[in-house]
Amino acid sequence: MSGAIDLARVLxxxxxxxxxxxxxxxxxxxxxxxxxxxxxxxxxxPETDEFFLVLQGxxxxxxxxxxxxxxxxxxxxxxxxxxxxxxxxxxxxxxxIEPSTTINTGDTPSELTADRVVQNPH
Amino acid sequence: MSGAIDLARVLxxxxxxxxxxxxxxxxxxxxxxxxxxxxxxxxxxPETDEFFLVLQGxxxxxxxxxxxxxxxxxxxxxxxxxxxxxxxxxxxxxxxIEPSTTINTGDTPSELTADRVVQNPH
Numbered sequence: 001m002s003g004a005i006d007l008a009r010v011l012x013x014x015x016x017x018x019x020x021x022x023x024x025x026x027x028x029x030x031x032x033x034x035x036x037x038x039x040x041x042x043x044x045x046p047e048t049d050e051f052f053l054v055l056q057g058x059x060x061x062x063x064x065x066x067x068x069x070x071x072x073x074x075x076x077x078x079x080x081x082x083x084x085x086x087x088x089x090x091x092x093x094x095x096x097i098e099p100s101t102t103i104n105t106g107d108t109p110s111e112l113t114a115d116r117v118v119q120n121p122h
Numbered sequence: 123m124s125g126a127i128d129l130a131r132v133l134x135x136x137x138x139x140x141x142x143x144x145x146x147x148x149x150x151x152x153x154x155x156x157x158x159x160x161x162x163x164x165x166x167x168p169e170t171d172e173f174f175l176v177l178q179g180x181x182x183x184x185x186x187x188x189x190x191x192x193x194x195x196x197x198x199x200x201x202x203x204x205x206x207x208x209x210x211x212x213x214x215x216x217x218x219i220e221p222s223t224t225i226n227t228g229d230t231p232s233e234l235t236a237d238r239v240v241q242n243p244h
Binding site: 003004005006007008023024025026027029031048049050051053055068069070073074075076077080095097098099 | 125126127128129130145146147148149153170171172173175177190195196197198199202217219220221
């Protein structure tokens with residue numbers, strides 16, 4: 001994985017919502033992109049914080065303490081152990097950064113649980 | 123640091139180029155924004171990779187192996203121990219993610235070495 005990575009280009013290759021693609025690693029963390037649409041599994045990651053940055057569209061992160069609404073170039077870090085449900089009625093393109101071992105559905109496996117898939121280098 | 127963080131809004135408050143602002147933490151990492159303009163100190167971080175994402179403008183990361191040219195929504199991870207010089211003739215707005223202990227000029231202190239400054243919560 002070397003050279004500039006064009007996130008919009010990688011996102012344009014993704015067909016299914018909620019299936020993240022790992023585009024780079026940062027020490028033992030993954031940089032992932034994902035298309036979001038509809039409702040994701042409510043879950044938490046007991047072992048790690050999770051970074052969300054919206055590039056396009058809008059994403060709501062539903063928390064017990066209230067909703068976090070994200071539009072383009074807006075970000076949020078979900079604290080470790082915090083129950084959260086990503087919801088995206090109109091769709092969004094999102095960057096996620098989290099330890100490479102992190103499973104997308106955290107402590108709540110579902111039909112949306114995804115394998116770690118690494119984008120081929122260009 | 124809770125709630126959505128609007129990176130463009132934080133960047134609009136930055137006056138000086140090359141002075142990063144920490145807007146959030148992700149475990150023991152910082153999420154930082156910085157305005158770049160002109161030439162930064164060539165340096166390396168022997169202990170960590172460093173994540174760069176351009177939101178606006180254009181940034182060149184000069185490496186011994188060649189230049190990495192980044193425009194909006196393009197990213198690059200500089201591998202640990204790799205000499206690099208960020209250069210931005212026309213200016214850019216950039217997201218950096220790296221361990222919170224990381225100094226901006228790495229192993230090469232200069233007049234551009236900056237303290238860690240955390241953005242007040244909104």
